[in-house]
Amino acid sequence: MQKRKYKRRKKVIIHLTERDKNYLKSFLNTGEGKARIFKRCRVLLMLDESKSTTVIGKQVNYYPLAVRQIGNRYLKGGLERALYDKQRPGKKRALNDSQSNQIIAMVCSDPPEGYSRWTIELVVEESIKRGIVSTIGRESIRILLNTHDIKPWREKNVVHPDINRRIYRKNGGYIGLV
Secondary structure, three states: OOOOOOOOOOOOOOOOOHHHHHHHHHHHHHOOOOHHHHHHHHHHHHHHOOOOHHHHHHHHOOOHHHHHHHHHHHHHHHHHHHHOOOOOOOOOOOOOHHHHHHHHHHHHOOOOOOOOOOOHHHHHHHHHHOOOOOOOOHHHHHHHHHHOOOOOOOOOOOOOOOOOOEEEOOOOOEEEEO
């Protein structure tokens, strides 16, 4: 039987500048921020005290690999890189501005023949039929209508000319602003 050879990891040795130490200590004393950032501050301060990654990991409830990664990120990119994650790319928007405007204009107009109101399924079907989009999901339409506060399945008149919403009585009398 062969013995496995384990690769010995190099110890992460960092030396914080006085400015970085002061920043980390003041950040920990503020008590405001994300727990993840507080843990990373503690990790950096303990690495500066030459504690082992295993000991630090047990104290802050991290794996030793994560402790080493925080230390290496400090060495390569400085304090900002060690404390904060890189920006992650988000999902591409399903609709561009032109398509969004066309769908909103479509919903603000009268529904197709045979329908009394717009539904989300009808908006999806009509936007594909009219060639506004090639494919679109219900959720994208729902979010679009929700962000513009349009609820065509509830209201007959979805176009509100005023910025301030006004409440009217059924007989037409004005009550006040919402």
